[in-house]
Amino acid sequence: MQLANEIGKENIAADLVLACASGPYLEEVSGRVRVIDLGCGSVSRALPDLVGYLKRERPRSLLSGLDHANVVAIAACKIARCGTDSVISIRSVPSAAYRYASTRRGRILFRIARVMYRFADRIVANSDGVAEDFARFYGLSRDRVDVIHNPVSLRDIQASSRKENGHPWLRDNGPPIVLGAGRFVAVKDFPTLIRAFSEVHQRISCRLVILGEGPQRDTLERLVETLDLGDRVLMPGFDRNPYAWMRRARVFVSSSVSEGCPNSLMQALACGTRVVSTTSLGGAAEILEGGKWGRLVPVGDVAALAHAITDSLGDGDTPDLTRRALDFSPEKIAARYLDVLLRG
Numbered sequence: 001m002q003l004a005n006e007i008g009k010e011n012i013a014a015d016l017v018l019a020c021a022s023g024p025y026l027e028e029v030s031g032r033v034r035v036i037d038l039g040c041g042s043v044s045r046a047l048p049d050l051v052g053y054l055k056r057e058r059p060r061s062l063l064s065g066l067d068h069a070n071v072v073a074i075a076a077c078k079i080a081r082c083g084t085d086s087v088i089s090i091r092s093v094p095s096a097a098y099r100y101a102s103t104r105r106g107r108i109l110f111r112i113a114r115v116m117y118r119f120a121d122r123i124v125a126n127s128d129g130v131a132e133d134f135a136r137f138y139g140l141s142r143d144r145v146d147v148i149h150n151p152v153s154l155r156d157i158q159a160s161s162r163k164e165n166g167h168p169w170l171r172d173n174g175p176p177i178v179l180g181a182g183r184f185v186a187v188k189d190f191p192t193l194i195r196a197f198s199e200v201h202q203r204i205s206c207r208l209v210i211l212g213e214g215p216q217r218d219t220l221e222r223l224v225e226t227l228d229l230g231d232r233v234l235m236p237g238f239d240r241n242p243y244a245w246m247r248r249a250r251v252f253v254s255s256s257v258s259e260g261c262p263n264s265l266m267q268a269l270a271c272g273t274r275v276v277s278t279t280s281l282g283g284a285a286e287i288l289e290g291g292k293w294g295r296l297v298p299v300g301d302v303a304a305l306a307h308a309i310t311d312s313l314g315d316g317d318t319p320d321l322t323r324r325a326l327d328f329s330p331e332k333i334a335a336r337y338l339d340v341l342l343r344g
Contacts, residue, residue, distance in 0.1 A: 006334035008032030127283025184214030
């Protein structure tokens with residue numbers, strides 16, 4: 001959506017094509033972008049309607065994201081035969097996504113993608129790490145993959161970060177907050193963060209907040225209870241404005257096993273918040289430029305993560321982290337996407 005808004009500013013016709021146009025984020029779509037509602041309920045049923053749209057509108061390129069949408073988009077471009085290029089974007093580390101796939105249907109999708117991705121006109125990965133893994137996993141040439149990071153709007157994030165949240169932990173001048181965010185699933189490895197926080201808490205009085213929701217909530221809550229951290233750990237669920245938490249947190253932590261291009265890490269930098277991240281498979285170390293903008297620790301290493309959090313809580317002066325966020329401005333990222341979308 002953010003990318004479509006930026007392209008719309010360039011006086012280039014941009015359509016946002018949705019299987020079902022619903023949800024709270026629709027209100028953020030620019031008036032310069034036309035929303036196309038295929039009205040088919042799900043991406044898996046969108047192929048006939050998408051083919052009809054392509055034949056009718058004949059766009060120069062069709063950009064898609066996520067594996068199921070990518071497969072449908074490639075098929076639609078080939079069936080429509082109207083000269084539209086299929087440009088697929090890869091948002092996560094394929095080998096890790098396959099390893100953590102929870103359903104047989106999900107694993108079958110990867111096998112279909114292995115065939116279909118060979119017919120994509122262009123491929124974009126959101127980090128070098130993702131591009132390398134994608135090429136190995138799908139048996140394609142690395143030269144076929146362009147790398148364009150995710151966009152981060154420094155202006156919008158900072159404006160949202162200043163809004164009042166209302167939670168007492170952000171208003172009581174209490175112990176510093178360690179913050180994590182993401183879906184409660186195995187690949188995010190929040191148990192390692194909670195165990196590391198338990199060690200940190202024994203040295204420094206602090207609090208842990210983890211924003212998000214997901215199937216591992218019960219497991220995480222039991223771990224918090226087992227470690228006797230009930231009054232020091234808060235998991236308030238999904239928050240549409242995580243930036244208010246980020247701005248007031250002393251340190252943001254990414255404990256993931258893999259991250260394509262970690263949005264939350266980039267957003268924390270935009271809020272000027274110190275960050276600690278695992279050297280997860282994908283783009284985390286890339287975003288932090290090998291540790292220039294935050295501390296890096298091995299995946300799953302509780303002791304190393306606890307040590308890095310402790311050091312970050314005690315840091316005095318820190319570099320202007322927002323400078324790194326500027327490298328991912330929507331204007332810069334949209335320009336790079338336009339170069340790929342209009343190529344040839």
